[in-house]
Amino acid sequence: MAFPRSAGATAPPERYARGWHCLGLASEYKDGKPHGLDIFGQRLVAFAGDDGHIRILDGWCPHMGADLASGTVQGNSVVCPFHHWSWGGDGACNSIPYCKRVPAKARVNTWHSCEQNNLLFVWNDPEGAPPAPEVAIPRIRACFSDEWMPWAVRKMTIQTHCRELVDNLADAAHFGPVHGSPASYFCNTFVGHVGHQMFHGAQSELLGSTLIADSAYFGPAYHITHMSAEVDGNPLHSILLNCHVPINQHSFDLRYGVMIKKMPGLSDDQNREIADAYVEQAHKSFFQDVEIWHNKTRIERPVLCEGDGPIYQLREWYRQFYTDVADLPRNLHEKKVFQCKDGEWQTLSEVPAQAVSQLHAI
Template sequence: MEAQQTSQTTPPASRYARGWHCLGQASDYKDGKPHRLDIFGTRLVAFAGEDGRIRILDAWCPHMGADLALGEVKGNAIVCRFHGWHWNGEGACEHVPCAKRIPPKARTRAWTVCEQNHLLFIWHDPEGAPPPPEVAVPRINACFTGEWTGWTIRKMVIGTHCRELVDNLADVAHFGPVHGSPAVYFCNTFDRHIGYQMFRGEESELLGSGMVADSAYFGPAYHVTRMTAEVDGKPIDTILLNCHVPVDAQSFELRYGVMVRKVPGQSEAQNQQMAQAYVEQAQASFFQDVEIWHNKIRVDRPVLSDADGPVYQLREWYRQFYTDVADLPADLDRKKVFERRDGTWRTLDDVPPDAVSKLHLI
């Protein structure tokens, strides 16, 4: 798809996207220990108190600069290993050993977090505003029915800007060369903070035949796909998690997860064996992308053909997360749809209503 190459600025190196970022399974943080997080160009510490709620604070102690991730969790606070100051989940110092009073300025930054779909999320906003209700992380009902396996998640660090990952939402042309699964139908919909993708393929080298995948970025960094395919004559229904959080301007933590619907009549062991086999196939397919990301450069003005997807339009949508709220474009609320059917691209004016992604997750 040959896009109009409008002016585009590179996100500043010191700025990270506004939105919810996934930090993996919440249960991983509920072991009574502090967890170091090197993200957003700084260091944070995550810990669960005795009440089970996870807190995240700036890790550098305001007292003398020690790393709170080396400390100890006591009650609902974390204790600095250097001088024993206690910091609660709201970032306030609540105890200083041997001191007669707590300094009034003894505070550190507490980050907004939430748990959803058995995952932990952290809110980042360079302007310091809280998350508005309309960008809440949507619930995936499959996580709570018992009809699906739990998340199997792999984590890795990718040495490039995270926009390279987000480009895949519109990059229809890579499915054939990279995954051996060319698209027979493809559609992108950009609707405020959500970017949808509909994909239909006939054959995949790793993931079976008759692939149907509906996916969406809910904000800049949390991507969920509902996918069905046929493997060895049996239908496989999966939910894929693809999420990232920036380490710095040129690297990000990537987490890739899979859930598989259990087959009725099979034992728990048989379902787990089936799920693990498909997880390995799905991860092998995803790692085909990872190899590309590890070995490419950033191109701000790609030269596109009419076989490419709406890459420039995707980047315009993605730029909202790096833009001050007061400077967001006036047409952000206008839904934009780009459909490729029978090798021909169509835009919003002549796309039927059924072209909008039906992501039945929430």
């Protein structure tokens, strides 16, 4: 069936998506140094204090404009390199070495952050509201299991709007031409802040044969995939991290990571070798998309054929993260299911058995 155009198929507004954004491995920020972040069109600073908790603040010192990321961490505060004003995790200046009284206005903006699955997240909301409990990052049990190798994460900067990446969630037709992995079965489910994709393929350039990829966006920018396949006759289970943070309206940092389930009988070094090779292949796979993103233009109202997936429905789902909470549609939490089986697209009222996600079990 051909999917109709949606009223939500408009250019993303000049704002940044409401939701949790992944900043990579939390351990990388726990080295006793401040870390500069150029994200959301701003300069931020992230640092871990003596208590191990990571704080994120606006990065420019409001005193004379120095970059706090060029300063030092002392106790649970970051100290400006220019005049040594000290800023606590609550955003308040707590010390000025040459002045006894700290001005009441000496504050910097603080950002909500959290650690989950050994990753660091920052919350962005153009309306300034804190994160609601229902959008909390789901815990992945495998991240805390000795049966799995830890994350191997890489980062690259992409020179385009991040929606180009999110479009892939519904773009079933590109897997064959771009990645050499045509879909034998494909299903999208949208409900609330979660957009889900179930992909079955007989062959994959990334993995071997009999590929199943169970993936979901939890919010606008954090994407997790559980992949299972056969490689040389052996089962291989992996978890893929695919997350992005906008630098500005025309570029974003893409972080992708891989965890593999340890193969019995192999040492950690051998399993790490397999994981590193997998990351390298994932890097090549991402660059197949990147090459196209860097050589294409934005099409706000694409001309679709019957074989295309629910591109407009995906964009309507994604639009919620750029919309004020008071203006969100009332049917946002109604389940919307689109399935491609035997080459035919269908709109369903319930998720079919072969598309039920197992992400909660990993």
